[in-house]
Amino acid sequence: MQVSKRTWSLPLALLALAFLIGAIVVAQVVGNHLAASANGPYQGRLAGQRYKLLGHIAPAMKRYTPMHASNGQQEMRLAVSLNLRNQAQLDALLAAQNNPQSTLYHHYLTSQDFMRRFAPTQEDVERVTAYLRSNGLQIVDVSTNRQIINVRGSMDNVEKAFSVSISDYNIDGRVAYAPLNDPSVPADMAGMISNVAGLESVARYHHYAQLQPNPKKPRQGPQGGFTPTDLRTAYDVNPLLQAGNNGTNQTVALFELDGYTPTDVNTYLQQYDLGAPRYSNVLVDGATNTAGQGAIEVELDMEVVSAIAPGANQKIYIGPNSNAGVIDTYNKIVTDNTAKVVSISWGLCETSSGNSMLDSLSNIFKQGAAQGQAFFAASGDSGAYDCNDNQLAVDSPASDPNVVGVGGTALQVDANGAYQSESVWSNPNSQGRGPKGVGGGGGISNHFTRPAYQNGVQKNANRTVPDVSADADPNTGYSVFVTGQWGVVGGTSAAAPLWAGITTDINQSLQGQNKPTLGNAHTALYSLFTAQQTLPPYHDITTGNNLHYPATQGYDLASGMGTPDAGNIAQDLANGETGGGGGGGTGGTTTTQLLNNGNFEKGQTGWQESSAAGFQLIDGTRVHGGSASGYFCGYNNCDDQLSQTITLPGNAKSMTLSFWLSGATGENGSCNDTLTAQISDTRGQVITKVATSCNANSDWQQVSGDVSKALLPFKGQQVQVVWKSQGNASAPSAFFIDDAAFTVSS
Missing domain, CATH: 3.40.50.200 (Peptidase S8/S53 domain)
Structure with a gap:
């Protein structure tokens, strides 16, 4: 998917500005985001070449001020963690292993079984290692479960590979280094890497x-x-x-x-x-x-x-x-x-x-x-x-x-x-x-x-x-x-x-x-x-x-x-x-959450996304918790969609979809722009609509819907959980979702 900056044409921007006067929420979220997309903290995520790996800056670092750039010649040792596959299925397995009513109760996996079903693919390992080598870094080893790639190399090469700037800090009398920004990788590696441990020397357990x-x-x-x-x-x-x-x-x-x-x-x-x-x-x-x-x-x-x-x-x-x-x-x-x-x-x-x-x-x-x-x-x-x-x-x-x-x-x-x-x-x-x-x-x-x-x-x-x-x-x-x-x-x-x-x-x-x-x-x-x-x-x-x-x-x-x-x-x-x-x-009832990465902290992991304007839909513009959320529209004539395929347990008794929603708009009150949460079959046919929200300036509020009646006929089958947003040309609106969960009781 092409990734581009989220910008408005000048006439439409002026029109939107007229609607935005006095709307503090819109000014902060939509207006500021448009400026930020050009030269702010989200530029790397929207620029088309790089995919930002969110969550690498520890909140505690806000207390400290960087002193100067670190010595780029010093050697660093990194542990690059790759994302697991099939995380929703893994969560379902863990629930079944602990449910006495399940045939999988206490049927634990061997390390080989786990690798076969959930480990990163060998293709992902090869793609990541090739990229790291191309930036002058040495592969020390790859863990047997393919989760960890151990790397060493100069700080200069690490900064180049991950587009980070690393500075020295005075940490309560001890000099340590840490990145000023989250790392990023080429866009075609999106969803492969979850963490790069070793970009800082601050942590002491x-x-x-x-x-x-x-x-x-x-x-x-x-x-x-x-x-x-x-x-x-x-x-x-x-x-x-x-x-x-x-x-x-x-x-x-x-x-x-x-x-x-x-x-x-x-x-x-x-x-x-x-x-x-x-x-x-x-x-x-x-x-x-x-x-x-x-x-x-x-x-x-x-x-x-x-x-x-x-x-x-x-x-x-x-x-x-x-x-x-x-x-x-x-x-x-x-x-x-x-x-x-x-x-x-x-x-x-x-x-x-x-x-x-x-x-x-x-x-x-x-x-x-x-x-x-x-x-x-x-x-x-x-x-x-x-x-x-x-x-x-x-x-x-x-x-x-x-x-x-x-x-x-x-x-x-x-x-x-x-x-x-x-x-x-x-x-x-x-x-x-x-x-x-x-x-x-x-x-x-x-x-x-x-x-x-x-x-x-x-x-x-x-x-x-x-x-x-x-x-x-x-x-x-x-x-x-x-x-x-x-x-x-x-x-x-x-x-x-x-x-x-x-x-x-x-x-x-x-x-x-x-x-x-x-x-x-x-x-x-x-x-x-x-x-x-x-x-x-x-x-x-x-x-x-x-x-x-x-x-x-x-x-x-x-x-x-x-x-x-x-x-x-x-x-x-x-x-x-x-x-x-x-x-x-609850007398044998097991509750399982099926969505993978429902808080969006792992970027695109688990999600399929599409945008009429080619935007990446998961970023940190406005969040309910953590450092990322799903961001829909924010441009005229928008058509954005996020979806995830899940498998409903065969013994499901009740099912609920919930998520947190926030919005910002330049509209004058009419319901011209919408966000709909729905469940579809694998062909894309809508089974049930959970909620539809209109353009509004709103703080975070939780939306929840019981989908049991509509989905019980689909037990044991795959369905798609979908959020779809559409808008017209009059004025842009933005919708944000976070902390989504699909909860099944069985």
Whole structure:
């Protein structure tokens, strides 16, 4: 499709201007956009030669001012992420894998199956690599799942290849570089690339281990802290261990960005009689097992997993602490697919990551989920203020819908180590993390929408964390041997490996009974919460707060569903009392969202578009959320269309199309320009019209329509979801849609 600038002829522009006088919305959106299309931030997207890759500028960078151009001769290492294929079908598969009524329930894919069905094509890989080589960049390797192309080359060549300008910044006393604009690629590569990790050196992922030199409740460790026996007693792990379910023949992957000292871990194992070492290293992107400042985290993770699942094999994945290193390390865990449980204690607040980085990570976690891998990630130690400032924020990757976010509590036990109570961990007087204090992370994602398993559990439109919690207060911390000495450590980075160890023991128990394991964990854990169980699976945390959100009865944004009773969880799952796979306690109903890239953050991915004037219809002129939306018309005699083909499930019971709509117009009130949302068959014949909107100056409002009656005869078939806009020659109007969803209950 030819892409050209969206401009008006002079007479029509003057006519439109007369109508626009006094209309602030139109002046801001339509008028300013026309000027911007010539020389503003959208010029690259509309100029015909380049396709802009949106979402690479982290919102947190707005706080900083570029100093000067970076040294173009320095070498850069990039991880270029390619978009998955058939994402709507992948989402449907994930829903079916977690639905006990589906024939695909717990039928997980191998890495080879996933690549065959959803990986980028070899043709896309060859097109992208050829382009990168033509710009002087060297291809280091291509990941086995074809999602990641690792590249290195000079900054000058990177800037040329992606049409970016990279400048140095002073990041709180540290000099780092970052792009001034989103990258772009030739228009014929539109939809192939989702993210280019490594264009900046700002990101530094944090670990959440906190050493407490003088714990208030010392417990039994050599320097205080909870021992393996204490943890097993408090969280009811002993019934599993006594039955021989200690992680034998199971593998846990530990995601790490630093090395460790093996003798430290071995000292811990010997002290607590946990058996011979069962760990091995997987080094990524040239990383080495050299203990640095983050060694305390790596050793904590290994020791806590050993305390709970001493028979499990541990794979320690160590990668560089950079966006490219993080992408490659997670992808290695997923493509190896040897560990069905993954512990993550490193993270970054969402606003320090660009949307494209979050989406590329999410593609990796989706593959892991489809393979039956469960990811447990620390939710952060800055309470509800994960960016360590005064703004509410949550941590990535805990906020990803395919990762279990683990919050923090303060655990109280009696003299015999038996569980007494817990409260949410927070301390506003300790400002080592940020001005608000420290505490278990939790809150509302600013990027991911609410997943199906949280339907009926929380009412926010977006994903919330944590999902679950465990002890994290350094004052009630864990006995560990780290960096050559005994000590007591807390933080949600201790709670995450504890949950990983518990899940490993439970999986072994369920396998021994020929029962389904937790798989990718979310649906199983939430189903235990939403359906009445014979044995209570969680300790409900009802006191304390995480510096903003209070603990309440039931689910809350400070502690999630609560902390584990491992023995009860294992028995409830073995008894099959999980209430179905859809979440929300709906008696087996599963809710699935079928549109791929409905928030348009991945550009044209998933969409077919046409424009009478040859315009690209997805850009960032006006957005409801994120950095992109669908933009229709804005020129006279317009005729624009966006569509996507979806497959309706054969067991669909109800179907709804929803989207957010905004408009701007130069018309004087008559309905001359329209936008229609409709469903068509594969031949283009209209099945039903959902809504028709006339030209108007309007802020964002949600439009929703129940299409069940019209579409039930088409169950199991493909249909097209279509937005079509048309206008006359009198005055131009613009329509914007965002956050579209086609929701099916079955």
